[in-house]
Amino acid sequence: MRVNTAAWIDSPYADLVVRDAPMPELEPGRLLVEVRAVAVNPLDAIIQSNGAVMYGWLRYPVILGEDVAGVVVGVGAEVTNFSVGDRIVAYAIGLEKGRDAISESGFQAYVAVDAALAAALPDTLPFEEAAVLPLAVSTAAAGLFESEQLGLDYSGLANSAPRDEIVVVWGGATAVGGNAIQLARAAGYRVITTASAHNHDRMSQLGAEAAFDYHDPEAADRIVEAANGSVIAGILAVAVGSAEPCLRIARATGATRIAMASPPVSFYEQPRRPGLSLTRMRLFLRLGTRTAMLQLRSRARGIRASFIWGSAIATSLVGPAVWGDYLGAALASGRHRAYPRPRIAGEGLPAVQGAIDTLRAGVSAQKLVVTLESTPTSS
Incomplete structure (x- = not known):
């Protein structure tokens, strides 16, 4: 039995706290991903610093995080282009209006992502390098x-x-x-x-x-x-x-x-x-x-x-064109390079808050990445 944990933000301005989280439900068109690497973005720092100023629709506690890379462990109905065991990179959009800021956000061991916003990874591309891509x-x-x-x-x-x-x-x-x-x-x-x-x-x-x-x-x-x-x-x-x-x-x-x-x-x-x-x-x-x-x-x-x-690309024709038709093949062929370089900021979800703090201090031509180990299952 899989057990999920997440880095929660319990109220505006609060530090992230790691604790148990519900296992995301696998709805049609989605993938359940065991996360192996996450990247932090200015958006995470801005939401934490601004409270309800920009993302007023969030109802705390929530989970931050948009950039994930990992392994597919569940495939929802209507998904035909991914299978269990696939290595993928994905854009987690739980923080957007009308989405689930718990099950669809990235700073957790397991996350539900739209298959239309995911791309297969070549075996030669490590998770920590791929995690820099989604929001960018x-x-x-x-x-x-x-x-x-x-x-x-x-x-x-x-x-x-x-x-x-x-x-x-x-x-x-x-x-x-x-x-x-x-x-x-x-x-x-x-x-x-x-x-x-x-x-x-x-x-x-x-x-x-x-x-x-x-x-x-x-x-x-x-x-x-x-x-x-x-x-x-x-x-x-x-x-x-x-x-x-x-x-x-x-x-x-x-x-x-x-x-x-x-x-x-x-x-x-x-x-x-x-x-x-x-x-x-x-x-x-x-x-x-x-x-x-x-x-x-x-x-x-x-x-x-x-x-x-x-x-915006999640509800337009741009999303499928870039994520579905272009990115996976381009990564495999080398036409698109994982950019910027990852800078490993720690291992495990407790390291995410420190990565966000480091981001506030300034990072150039790099993206801060936290790696996660494969999650053990309980009996």
Whole structure:
């Protein structure tokens, strides 16, 4: 008999606590996964720091976590493309509105995931390397391909003819940025990106034709020059502070769409406790002011700037195209690389809280991963 445990967050702002959890029920279209590795994301830290500000629909206690890799131990009705024993990577979407924030969230020994948001792993790809992918791939795909974002053509992923249109990815060394480069290239687009100078070779390996240092105050101008009059199909702005230079690029090149993966301020600046502290009030004032000004300046030039919601692909045609048709085969062939590099932050669910705390302190071109051993069964 299998026994489940999870890293629970019992109330807003609280530390995670590991204890028993109910075994997820296996509903049609879902897989039951024995988790072998999880990755932490800024979203986990933001939910823990913000309380009910962004995810007001959560009813505590809940379980955080979106990135999982593991072994299928149960297959629901209507699932035809996975079997018990398969090694997979999956996007756990329990935190989204209308989903189950207990059975469908990742920081636990067993999790229920949508088969449509899972991909098979080649035997050569370790679980800890695969666990970096789910939220990053999904957010990148939503930003690039959803009609409300850049709306790029994904119909020929990995098989499309090269295009002369360019996608600009500001923040290519981030998890979202590195996967966006690969997805855009797989769809046939040229890519120009930004990253710290020591990451430029890596950006080239992922498929970018040019990379510029975002620390350079002239980086936006250098990107415009490198485009050399080619059509800019869209601009993906990743990381805090990326929207402003992306808007300058759009104005100079005639691009009409910017998809933003990050808010204009860092939520890590606020204290992780309830109440309207002066720091929190200032943060949300800056957030509101900068967002409003960005929208006004964008619309004045006919540019649409919109924030990405990665889970949008779960209810659109983008999800099956990326997760079902592309990712598993691309990982097996090496066309898509697991990016960024995993940094092992510990073993076992008790290590997850420390990984989130480390993430708040800053991590560059890496993703923090916690490994889990195979779960013993009780008699």
